[in-house]
Amino acid sequence: ASATCIPRALNEPEPEHAPFPPVVAGAAGPVGLPARAIARARACRASRRAARGASGVHRELVRATIAAQPARHVLVTHGTDSMVQTGMVLRTIPEKTIVMTGALSPARFRGSDAEFNIGCAIGAVQSLPHGVYIAMNGLIWDPAKVRKNVAANRFEAT
Numbered sequence: 001a002s003a004t005c006i007p008r009a010l011n012e013p014e015p016e017h018a019p020f021p022p023v024v025a026g027a028a029g030p031v032g033l034p035a036r037a038i039a040r041a042r043a044c045r046a047s048r049r050a051a052r053g054a055s056g057v058h059r060e061l062v063r064a065t066i067a068a069q070p071a072r073h074v075l076v077t078h079g080t081d082s083m084v085q086t087g088m089v090l091r092t093i094p095e096k097t098i099v100m101t102g103a104l105s106p107a108r109f110r111g112s113d114a115e116f117n118i119g120c121a122i123g124a125v126q127s128l129p130h131g132v133y134i135a136m137n138g139l140i141w142d143p144a145k146v147r148k149n150v151a152a153n154r155f156e157a158t
Contacts, residue, residue, distance in 0.1 A: 056089075059085065062086060062090070063090055063092065063093060066090065066093060066096070066098065067093050067096075071096075072095065072097065072130075073096070073097045073126060074097070074098045074125065075100075075101070075121050075125045076090075076098060076100040076101070077100075077118065078100050078102050079102055080104060080148055081148065081150075083100050083102055083143075084143050084148065086100065087133075088143050090132045090143075091131075091132045091144075093132075094130070095130055096130060097125055097128050097129065098125075098131070098132045098133070099121045099125040099128070099132075099133045099135050099140075100121075100132070100133070100134050100135070101117045101118055101121035101134070101135045101136065102136070103117060104136075104137075104153050104154065113136075116137075116138070117135060117137065120138055124140050134155065136155045137154065139155070145157055146158060
């Protein structure tokens with residue numbers, strides 16, 4: 001079994017907007033998730049830039065951070081506004097399975113999709129072939145074939 005590296009990529013703007021609970025130093029993974037689900041995970045931080053403010057430079061930083069990881073299975077938590085654009089940049093990384101996920105409703109809100117999405121992404125990263133994927137609301141998307149519909153607050157096929 002391969003380790004799962006979980007970079008905190010681009011999704012840490014001001015705390016009131018963060019879609020996932022913070023990663024606790026020394027913990028097996030993000031707060032609120034069963035430790036056994038990601039017991040072999042190793043967290044790393046690629047960027048603290050808010051997804052809305054991400055530029056090509058920040059996406060390249062995320063790409064370089066992930067490419068440098070020895071793990072072949074990578075789960076990226078990411079703001080949903082620019083997840084597709086970052087996914088397209090990550091497609092240049094060979095020989096890794098990269099699954100990106102986020103939350104349409106922040107984790108601190110009742111009824112948030114954050115934990116469901118990360119659970120789905122954990123399953124996806126372990127079972128999909130090499131490539132880059134977006135896991136949102138129980139569906140797995142190719143970044144080249146999906147967009148975020150802001151008005152409807154959902155991801156949909158292009």
